[in-house]
Amino acid sequence: MRMTSSTIRTRWSPKRDKATPHHRRAAKAAAAVAAGALALSLTACGGDDDGNSGTQGNTEETANNVTLPKLDGTSLEIAAVWTGAEQANFKKVLAEFEKRTGAKVTFVPAQDPIINFIGSKVAGGQPPDIAMLPQPGAIKQAVDRGWAKPLGADALKELGENYSQGWQDIGKVGGKQYGVYYKAANKSLIWYNNRVFENAGASEPETWPDLLKTAQTVYDSGVTPFSVGGAEGWTLTDWFENVYLSQAGPEKYDQLAKHEIKWTDPSVKDALTTLAQVWGKSDYVATGALQTDFPASVTQVFTGGDQPKAAMVAAGDFAQVNIPTTMKVGTDAKVFPFPAVGDNGPVVSGGDAAVILQDSKGAQALATWLASPDAAQIQAKLGGYLSPNKNVPNSAYPNAVQQRIAKALIDAGDDFRFDMSDQAPQAFGGTPGKGEWKILQDFLKNPKDVAGTQAKLETEAAAAYGG
Numbered sequence: 001m002r003m004t005s006s007t008i009r010t011r012w013s014p015k016r017d018k019a020t021p022h023h024r025r026a027a028k029a030a031a032a033v034a035a036g037a038l039a040l041s042l043t044a045c046g047g048d049d050d051g052n053s054g055t056q057g058n059t060e061e062t063a064n065n066v067t068l069p070k071l072d073g074t075s076l077e078i079a080a081v082w083t084g085a086e087q088a089n090f091k092k093v094l095a096e097f098e099k100r101t102g103a104k105v106t107f108v109p110a111q112d113p114i115i116n117f118i119g120s121k122v123a124g125g126q127p128p129d130i131a132m133l134p135q136p137g138a139i140k141q142a143v144d145r146g147w148a149k150p151l152g153a154d155a156l157k158e159l160g161e162n163y164s165q166g167w168q169d170i171g172k173v174g175g176k177q178y179g180v181y182y183k184a185a186n187k188s189l190i191w192y193n194n195r196v197f198e199n200a201g202a203s204e205p206e207t208w209p210d211l212l213k214t215a216q217t218v219y220d221s222g223v224t225p226f227s228v229g230g231a232e233g234w235t236l237t238d239w240f241e242n243v244y245l246s247q248a249g250p251e252k253y254d255q256l257a258k259h260e261i262k263w264t265d266p267s268v269k270d271a272l273t274t275l276a277q278v279w280g281k282s283d284y285v286a287t288g289a290l291q292t293d294f295p296a297s298v299t300q301v302f303t304g305g306d307q308p309k310a311a312m313v314a315a316g317d318f319a320q321v322n323i324p325t326t327m328k329v330g331t332d333a334k335v336f337p338f339p340a341v342g343d344n345g346p347v348v349s350g351g352d353a354a355v356i357l358q359d360s361k362g363a364q365a366l367a368t369w370l371a372s373p374d375a376a377q378i379q380a381k382l383g384g385y386l387s388p389n390k391n392v393p394n395s396a397y398p399n400a401v402q403q404r405i406a407k408a409l410i411d412a413g414d415d416f417r418f419d420m421s422d423q424a425p426q427a428f429g430g431t432p433g434k435g436e437w438k439i440l441q442d443f444l445k446n447p448k449d450v451a452g453t454q455a456k457l458e459t460e461a462a463a464a465y466g467g
Helices: 028-045 084-101 114-123 136-144 153-162 165-169 194-200 208-220 233-248 250-257 266-279 294-299 317-322 361-370 373-382 400-411 435-445 450-465
Strands: 075-080 104-109 130-133 179-185 189-193 312-314 333-337 350-356
Touching: 075 084, 075 114, 075 361, 084 104, 084 317, 084 361, 084 373, 114 130, 114 136, 130 136, 130 179, 130 361, 136 350, 153 179, 153 361, 179 361, 179 373, 189 194, 189 317, 194 208, 194 333, 208 266, 233 250, 233 266, 233 312, 233 435, 250 266, 266 435, 266 450, 294 317, 317 400, 350 361, 361 373, 435 450
Parallel strands: 075 104, 075 130
Antiparallel strands: 130 350, 179 350, 189 312, 189 333
C-alpha cells in the first residue's frame, strides 16, 4: 500500500494479460478480461461529470452483517502509518466497532518502516493488539519473529465469505492465515487537472510515447507536466514498477521481485532509461520533487487555478483524499490508466493487512470486524479508499470514478500481481532513506547514471535477499 502502501496496475493491451501474486499463477485468458475491463472503465470514467469529491460520502445507515461479541471494559490498540484524512476516516470505522461492542480502541500512529516500529514496541513489552502491515514481507517477518498470531474461526469465516482466494492467500504464512487485507490500492493511475488539459488541447495518452507528447503539449501551454512526490521513496518505486512490468513483462517482473534475476539485468537498464525520459527532463518535473511528500504532490496539481504547479501526478486511487473538495472528481480531477510502455499496460495490486500481535477475544473481534463488509463500507463512503472485500456494495463508493475502479478490482478476482517493492525484504523495498527508496531518489536527482543506479540496486538487493 504502499501508498502507503497499498495496488492494481492497469491495462494489458492488445492482449490484455493480468498477473497473479508472486506465489500464484492464474490463467492468462481470465486475466485479459479483468485487465481489459479496468482499462475500459477508467477510460470511460474520465468523461463523467457526476462524480462527487473523494472526501464526501453518502450518509445512509451502516450495514449490519457481522456478529460481534460484547466487549465492555476491553481496551485495544491498533497501529498504522496512516495520517491525515486516511487516518481520520479509519478512526470512524473504529468508532463503529466501539459502538457495537463497547470496547475502547486507540489508534497508534506508527512510523515507516512499521515493522521496526513494532519491534521497538515488542522490545518494550507493549505491542499494539493489531498492526496494519503494508507488505507481505512484513507479515512474514512478524510471523518469523513470533509476533503475529493466527486468525481465529470468526475472522476466517468472514474472510471466506468476503474475499477471493488470492486475497486470502497473500495474508498466509506457512499455510496459516495471519492477515486480513482491509485496504487495497490501484497505483497504476495518473491523475490530471482537466482545466489544464483543456487549455492546452491535451488528450489522455494510451502509450508511453503518447504520454511524452501529452507532456510536451502541456509544457508548451505554460504548465509543468508532472508532479512527483520524491520525498517519499515508495512513489518512485511505483513509477519504476509500472514501467518495468509493462516493458519487461510479467515473467521478468516475477523474477526481479524474487531476485531470481539481478538488478544489473538489461531489462532494468531499459526501464531506468525509459524513466529518465521524464525524470531527466527538468522542465517536465515540478521543482522541489525531492522535498515534496505524497499529499503535496497531489494537492499541487489541483490548486493554483489555471497555473497549478503541475498538470499530472502518478498516484493511486487513494490520492482522492488529497484532492481539494473544490475540485470535482470526474469533472475537474480526472484519471487515466498508466500508459503502456511495451505492448501491454501494467497491472499490479497491493494492500494493508490487519495482523494480530496480542491474541485476545477483543483483538480477534476487531480483526473479524475489519474482514467484514460493514467496516469497509464505512470507509468506502468517505472516499480515497478501495476494498478487496467483494461484498462491499459498489454504490458505497462516493463517485463514479471510484465505483469503476472498485468494480474492476473485484471483477479481477484472483488475477492480480502484487507491488514489487512490497514483496521485497523491508530493508530493500520498504525503508525510508535506504535500499530501493533511497537509490531511486538518487536516480531522480541524477537520471543519467543508469549503470551506477543498477549496481547500487543490485548490491542492496543481494544483501537484503541474502545473496
